[in-house]
Amino acid sequence: MSLKVIIPAPLRKYTQGSEIVEVQASTVQEVIEQLDSRFPGIRASVCDESGGLRRFINIYVDGEDVRFLENLRTETRDGAEVAIVPAISGGSGEFRNWTNPAS
Amino acid sequence: MSFVKGLQCRECGRPYPAELQAGCEDCFAPLEVDYDYEAAARELTRQRIAARPAAMWRYRELLPLESEPAVGLGTGFTPLLRAERLGRALGLKNLYLKNDSACFPTLSFKDRVTAVAVNKALEFRLEAVGCASTGNLANSVAANAAAAGLPSYILVPENLERTKITATSIYGSRLIAVRGNYDDVNRLCSQIADRHPWGFVNVNLRPYYAEGSKTVAFEIAEQLGWQAPDAIVVPMAGGALISKIHKGLSELRRIGLLKDAPTTRLFGAQAAGCNPIVSAVKRGSTEIRPVKPNTIAKSLSIGNPADGYYAAGFILQTGGGAEDAADPEISAGIQLLAETEGIYAETAGGVSIAVTRKLAAQGLIDPDGVTVVVVSGNGLKTPDAVELAEPEVIDAKIDAFERLVKGVAYVA
Numbered sequence: 001m002s003l004k005v006i007i008p009a010p011l012r013k014y015t016q017g018s019e020i021v022e023v024q025a026s027t028v029q030e031v032i033e034q035l036d037s038r039f040p041g042i043r044a045s046v047c048d049e050s051g052g053l054r055r056f057i058n059i060y061v062d063g064e065d066v067r068f069l070e071n072l073r074t075e076t077r078d079g080a081e082v083a084i085v086p087a088i089s090g091g092s093g094e095f096r097n098w099t100n101p102a103s
Numbered sequence: 104m105s106f107v108k109g110l111q112c113r114e115c116g117r118p119y120p121a122e123l124q125a126g127c128e129d130c131f132a133p134l135e136v137d138y139d140y141e142a143a144a145r146e147l148t149r150q151r152i153a154a155r156p157a158a159m160w161r162y163r164e165l166l167p168l169e170s171e172p173a174v175g176l177g178t179g180f181t182p183l184l185r186a187e188r189l190g191r192a193l194g195l196k197n198l199y200l201k202n203d204s205a206c207f208p209t210l211s212f213k214d215r216v217t218a219v220a221v222n223k224a225l226e227f228r229l230e231a232v233g234c235a236s237t238g239n240l241a242n243s244v245a246a247n248a249a250a251a252g253l254p255s256y257i258l259v260p261e262n263l264e265r266t267k268i269t270a271t272s273i274y275g276s277r278l279i280a281v282r283g284n285y286d287d288v289n290r291l292c293s294q295i296a297d298r299h300p301w302g303f304v305n306v307n308l309r310p311y312y313a314e315g316s317k318t319v320a321f322e323i324a325e326q327l328g329w330q331a332p333d334a335i336v337v338p339m340a341g342g343a344l345i346s347k348i349h350k351g352l353s354e355l356r357r358i359g360l361l362k363d364a365p366t367t368r369l370f371g372a373q374a375a376g377c378n379p380i381v382s383a384v385k386r387g388s389t390e391i392r393p394v395k396p397n398t399i400a401k402s403l404s405i406g407n408p409a410d411g412y413y414a415a416g417f418i419l420q421t422g423g424g425a426e427d428a429a430d431p432e433i434s435a436g437i438q439l440l441a442e443t444e445g446i447y448a449e450t451a452g453g454v455s456i457a458v459t460r461k462l463a464a465q466g467l468i469d470p471d472g473v474t475v476v477v478v479s480g481n482g483l484k485t486p487d488a489v490e491l492a493e494p495e496v497i498d499a500k501i502d503a504f505e506r507l508v509k510g511v512a513y514v515a
Contacts, residue, residue, distance in 0.1 A: 009297040010128050019297075045131075055412060056131035060290060063283075065407065067393050085293050086131040087409050 001026050003076050005035065006083040011046075014039040028059055029072040031082055046084060056087045105169045106143045110134040110310050113413075121167065123227055125296070125307045133410070134310040135350075136167045144358035149329060152360075159215055159318040165354055166219060166318070167311045169226050174250040175218025177207050179318050183326035183475070188443040189456070193463045197473045199332070200440075201323055203480065204448050208246045209270065210481035211239035211402075211449075212319060212344065220304035220312035221247040229302040231256060235292035237285050237340065237402045238267035239449075239480050244304055245274035256301065258288045264401060266484050284396055286407045305341075316344045320351025323475050324361060331355075331365035333472030334423070336459045338451040338479050339371045339380050340403040342414030348477075349417045368423035370468070371414060372458035374398035374450075375427040380408055383415040384425035391415065399430045399488050400450035402480060424467045428457035434489045436460070437482060447482035455479070 005021045007014075015021055023034040036043035048054050052072070059066045060083045066074045076082060110119040114132035126133055143164040155161035159179025160172055182202045190198035203212040217240065224232045233256035234244045241257045248255035255276045259268070260283060272278050281288045289305075296306040304312045324331055331352050337345040349369060355361045373381045376398030379391050391411035396404035408414070418425055428436065436456035441447050448456070455476050462468045482488070497503040 006294070008293075010126075010131065045129075054131060056126065056133075058290070058407070063287065063290075065286070065393060067407075068395070083290070083294070085290050086126055087407075 001076065001078040001080075003031070003078065003080040003082060005031060006081065008084055008086055010086060011042060011084065014042050014045070025076055027072070027076060028061065028066055028074045028082065031076060032072070058085045058087055059083070060085065105167070106138045106140075106146075106164050107167050107169075108137045108139050111137045123229075123302070123307045125293075125309060133413075136310055136314050138165060138354075140354070140357050147358060147360065149360060152325065159218065159315065159322075162318055162321045165314075165321070165351075165358075167314050168219065168222050172218065172222045173225055174221055174247050175208075175214065178214045178218045179206065180322055181206050183323060184444065184446075186444050186476075189440060192439060192443055193460050194470055195459075195463050195468065195474050196471050198459075199323075199327075199473065199475045200444065200446065201319060201475055201477045202446060203319070204446060204452060204478050204482065208250075209239070209242040210484065211243065212316070212477070212479045213239045213243040214247075215318050216240075216312045216315035217243040217247045217304055219315035220244075220302065220308045221251050221253070223308055223311045224248075224253060224302040224304075225251055227302065229253070229300070231301040232304060232308075233257060233292070233295070233301050234304045235259075235285065235288040237404055238263055238271075238484065239402050240305070241271040241276075241278070242267060242484075245271045245276040245278075248276065249274040256295075258292050258295075260285050260288055260401075260404075262401075264485055264487065266486060270484065285405050286393070289405075289407075289409075313343050313347055316347035317351030317354065319344065319477060320348040321355065323348075324352065324355050327473065327475075329360060329362070330473070331361055331363075331367045332475045333366070334368045334370060334468050334474040336370045336372055336455055336462065336468075336474065336476045338403055338455045338477065339373050339411075339414055339425075340405045340408065340451075342371075342380055342408045342410035342412075344477070344479070345369055345371055346410050346413040346417055349421070367421060369418050369421045370423045370458070370462055371418050371425040372454045373425070373427045374400040374403055374433060374454055375429045376400070377404045377406060378427040379406060380411045380414050380418075381425040381427045383411065384418050387419065389413075389415040389419070398433070398450075399485075400433055400454050401485075402449060402451045403454060424462060426458045426461045426465075426467075428454050428461070432457040437489050440478070441482070446478060448478045449480040449482050449485040450488045451480050452478040452482070453488065 112127035377396035437453035
C-alpha cells in the first residue's frame with residue numbers, strides 16, 4: 001500500500017532534505033522499517049531501545065495520534081498520510097531533590 | 104546584562120547555543136536555558152530586587168533576555184493574597200492566592216511567558232510570531248505582538264469561547280480557527296513552524312518562553328518574605344507551569360535568595376474531563392496516556408501534555424499529589440472563590456479551588472501549613488462557565504424595593 005510520510009525538519013538530515021517520502025507499508029511499524037532501510041538512522045531517532053515510540057515523538061495517521069489507535073501496530077490504508085511530529089516541549093529539569101538543587 | 108550560558112537538552116545533556124531551537128536534535132527532548140548562576144547570585148540580591156519596579160523583570164538575571172525588555176514592562180508581580188475566608192471554607196489556616204487573574208496586559212499568567220517570547224522574537228529579529236492556544240495564550244501573544252509591532256498568526260481550536268476570540272482579534276492578529284481540538288492545533292502549528300521563519304512561542308521559542316513561568320515562583324517566595332511555602336496548588340494544561348515553579352524555587356535556593364532548601368510539595372490540578380497528568384500521578388507513574396478532552400475548562404484542555412512527564416515527576420518527587428474536578432465542581436469552585444475572596448477566576452481557577460478543596464478534605468494538604476493556590480486567569484473571559492440567577496426586576500418605586508427585600512436582615 002502506497003502512502004505519504006511527512007518528515008519533520010530535524011529528521012530531514014536522513015532524507016536528503018525531503019519533507020515528503022512515499023513508502024509501501026500496511027502498518028506504522030512497516031512505515032518505520034521502510035524509512036530506515038532507505039534512510040538508515042531514522043528508526044533509532046524515532047524509537048527507543050525497546051522498539052517503542054520515543055517519549056518525545058508523536059506519529060499521526062490521517063491526523064489521529066497512534067497512541068489512540070494501535071500504536072506501532074496501527075494499520076495504514078492506501079493513500080494514508082503519516083506524520084512524524086516531535087512533541088513540543090520545554091520541560092524543566094530532572095526530578096532532583098529540593099535538598100540537592102541543580103548542579 | 105544576560106547571564107544565559109546556552110541551551111541544554113534535558114535528557115541527553117547536549118548543549119546548544121542560545122538560538123531558535125524547539126528541542127534536541129538527537130532525542131527530541133526539551134531544552135532548558137542554562138545560566139551562569141554564580142554571576143547571577145552576585146547581582147541578584149534581595150535589596151536590589153526590592154528597589155526595582157513591581158514587575159517580573161525584577162528577577163531579570165534569571166530570565167533569558169539579552170537586552171532590556173521592550174514590551175510587557177508592567178507584567179507580573181501580581182498580588183499574593185491571604186485568603187482567610189476561603190481558607191475557613193476549605194479548612195486551611197494559612198491559605199494564600201497567587202492572583203494572576205490580575206496579570207497584565209491580558210489577565211492571565213500567560214502574559215509572563217509571552218513577554219519573554221515576544222522580546223526574544225525582537226532580539227532574534229523574527230518577521231512574525233504565532234502560537235497554538237486554548238485562548239489565554241492567544242490573547243497574550245496578540246497583545247504583546249501588537250505592542251512590539253510584529254504581525255501575529257494565532258491558531259485556536261474551532262470551539263473556543265467567543266470572549267477569547269474577541270480578546271485576540273481586537274489586537275489585529277491573524278486568527279485561524281482549526282477544526283479539531285488543541286492537540287490537533289498544536290500538531291499543525293509544529294508543522295507550520297517547520298516551514299515558515301516565524302517565532303512560534305510554544306514551538307521554536309519555547310525554551311525561552313517557558314522561563315517566564317518561573318517568575319510565579321520567584322514572586323511567591325519574595326512575597327512570603329523569602330520563604331518557600333509548604334504547598335503550591337497549580338492548574339495543569341501542558342504541565343509547564345508546575346515544572347517551571349519547581350525550577351524557579353530551585354534557582355532561588357541555588358543563588359542563595361532562599362536560605363534553606365525548599366520542602367515545598369507541589370500539587371497539580373486538572374479537570375476530570377482532561378486529566379492525563381493527574382491519572383499518571385495517581386498511578387505513581389510519569390508515563391502520560393493521552394486523552395480526548397471534554398470539559399468546560401477549555402484553557403486546560405490539552406489531552407497530550409508536552410510537559411506532562413516532567414509535571415508528574417516533580418509532583419511525585421516533592422511528595423505532593425494531584426486531583427481532578429468535574430465540571431459542576433469547577434463552576435462551584437469559581438463561585439466559592441468569588442463569594443469568599445472577591446476574585447472572579449476563569450475555569451482554570453475554578454479547577455484549582457475545587458482541587459484544593461478535595462486535597463484538603465483528603466488530608467493531603469497540611470491544614471496548618473502555608474498553602475499557595477495559583478489562580479491563573481480571569482473569569483471575565485469565560486462568562487458561560489457559571490449559571491447564575493437572573494437579576495430581579497422591579498418598578499422604579501420605593502415600595503417595590505421594600506417588598507422585595509422584606510424579611511431580609513439588615514447588615515450593619
